[in-house]
Amino acid sequence: MATSVLDLDLPEVPLSDAGGDQRFIAPPALADDQWLMKGMFGYAVWRYEDATGILRDKRWHSASGKIPEIMGITDEAFLSRQGDSILSAEGEVHTRLRRLVAPAFSPRSADRLRPFMRQVINDLVDKVAATGRADFARDVCEPYPIPIICELLGAPKTDWQLFSRWANDILEIFSLDVVSKLDLIMRTQDELDEYTRGLIETRRNTPADDLLTELIAAEEAGDKLSTDELVMMVNAVIIGGTDTTRNQLGCAVALFADHPDQWKLLAEQPELAPRAVEESMRYFGAVRGTMRYASTDIVYRDVLFPAGTFIGIGLAEANRDHGVFREPAAFDITTQKSDQPQLTFGSGIHYCLGQALARAELQEALPLLAQRMPNLRLDGPTQWKPDGVGIFGPAHMPITFDPGH
Ligand code: HEM
Numbered sequence: 529m530a531t532s533v534l535d536l537d538l539p540e541v542p543l544s545d546a547g548g549d550q551r552f553i554a555p556p557a558l559a560d561d562q563w564l565m566k567g568m569f570g571y572a573v574w575r576y577e578d579a580t581g582i583l584r585d586k587r588w589h590s591a592s593g594k595i596p597e598i599m600g601i602t603d604e605a606f607l608s609r610q611g612d613s614i615l616s617a618e619g620e621v622h623t624r625l626r627r628l629v630a631p632a633f634s635p636r637s638a639d640r641l642r643p644f645m646r647q648v649i650n651d652l653v654d655k656v657a658a659t660g661r662a663d664f665a666r667d668v669c670e671p672y673p674i675p676i677i678c679e680l681l682g683a684p685k686t687d688w689q690l691f692s693r694w695a696n697d698i699l700e701i702f703s704l705d706v707v708s709k710l711d712l713i714m715r716t717q718d719e720l721d722e723y724t725r726g727l728i729e730t731r732r733n734t735p736a737d738d739l740l741t742e743l744i745a746a747e748e749a750g751d752k753l754s755t756d757e758l759v760m761m762v763n764a765v766i767i768g769g770t771d772t773t774r775n776q777l778g779c780a781v782a783l784f785a786d787h788p789d790q791w792k793l794l795a796e797q798p799e800l801a802p803r804a805v806e807e808s809m810r811y812f813g814a815v816r817g818t819m820r821y822a823s824t825d826i827v828y829r830d831v832l833f834p835a836g837t838f839i840g841i842g843l844a845e846a847n848r849d850h851g852v853f854r855e856p857a858a859f860d861i862t863t864q865k866s867d868q869p870q871l872t873f874g875s876g877i878h879y880c881l882g883q884a885l886a887r888a889e890l891q892e893a894l895p896l897l898a899q900r901m902p903n904l905r906l907d908g909p910t911q912w913k914p915d916g917v918g919i920f921g922p923a924h925m926p927i928t929f930d931p932g933h
Pocket residue numbers: 590592614615616626764765768769770772773776814815818819872873874875877878879880881882883885886
């Protein structure tokens with residue numbers, strides 16, 4: 529007979545002792561038999577086995593659609609405006625969406641953009657190479673994903689600035705004071721929707737070699753995405769694909785600034801890029817956790833979680849699990865530490881749809897940066913974004929490097 533989680537005397541999630549400098553967040557050790565804790569909202573698991581166990585169990589549903597509710601938003605107009613996103617869809621609805629859109633997000637589609645990614649990074653470095661100084665977060669991370677998302681969708685270069693503003697405003701959805709930003713978010717979503725509908729119309733008449741054309745054409749057994757679903761997917765790409773990538777790049781470079789030998793190695797051996805990306809994401813992921821809720825009463829490890837129970841999945845902590853990764857507290861891009869993947873892209877049915885694109889963006893950016901910013905080091909304190917809003921990374925990161933490369 530399973531014990532209800534409500535009857536267990538559980539410890540609180542231990543606080544990290546990282547203090548102000550969050551670069552080295554190493555999760556406090558858990559007792560051998562401790563796998564479940566009380567979290568900020570409901571419960572929390574940190575072990576790799578539980579993180580993957582819950583993320584792969586379809587009875588646990590994505591809590592992303594419930595974030596507004598958790599944040600205390602009651603504005604009806606806002607709640608109804610959010611609609612059904614792929615991030616929060618479940619069951620048949622989710623399976624159908626993933627089946628239809630998956631081919632457009634394949635590694636082959638992402639590979640087409642690699643030369644363009646290199647060009648974007650080179651253009652950004654050109655602006656700061658002569659002085660050997662930059663605010664890496666502002667000068668490189670912020671602008672990097674926007675042209676790529678535009679190119680992916682097939683939006684013209686003249687609209688980059690527009691996309692940048694839309695992405696920033698819509699991403700306020702993750703800010704701690706989201707409640708005061710509802711009008712701005714809704715206004716921006718309306719503008720983007722109108723723009724996307726126009727773009728869809730254009731691509732229907734004049735197909736091109738881009739994601740939107742592929743999504744419009746996506747068809748399986750006579751089934752196609754509706755215009756509303758296409759608009760939702762463009763929204764999901766902007767929300768899922770900009771802030772994540774830019775913050776992951778910032779986290780990775782902060783890490784390399786602290787490991788100059790590995791930065792040099794990456795410049796000399798760019799073929800280490802895929803491993804450098806996986807190891808940076810394992811050691812210092814920009815998405816530090818996600819949430820699920822029990823869609824029904826669930827018994828897991830002999831504990832009953834009543835329907836509606838929230839559970840936080842510590843991706844950053846699972847990525848440091850001693851049972852899965854060899855020497856998890858060491859950052860090393862030269863060895864593979866496990867047969868199991870790092871979890872910063874999640875796991876299970878909601879596993880990051882844009883992972884091939886994100887991996888390509890990071891694999892192209894990091895070795896180029898290592899070559900063009902040799903001897904990179906921090907040039908003052910890094911200002912980190914507030915932790916606890918889902919995506920984490922540097923807001924400002926002053927750096928210096930040898931100029932002229
Ligand atoms: C380093 C960059 C990225 C990281 C760390 C990341 C991380 C994640 C994670 C952890 C999830 C699963 C969330 C959950 O299970 O609750 C996810 C889902 C998703 N990501 Fe990413 N992501 C990145 C880049 C991208 C890019 C570039 C795109 C789009 C072009 C994208 C689009 C999506 C979408 C649409 C989903 C929802 C998939 C679904 O629910 O089926 N992501 N991402």
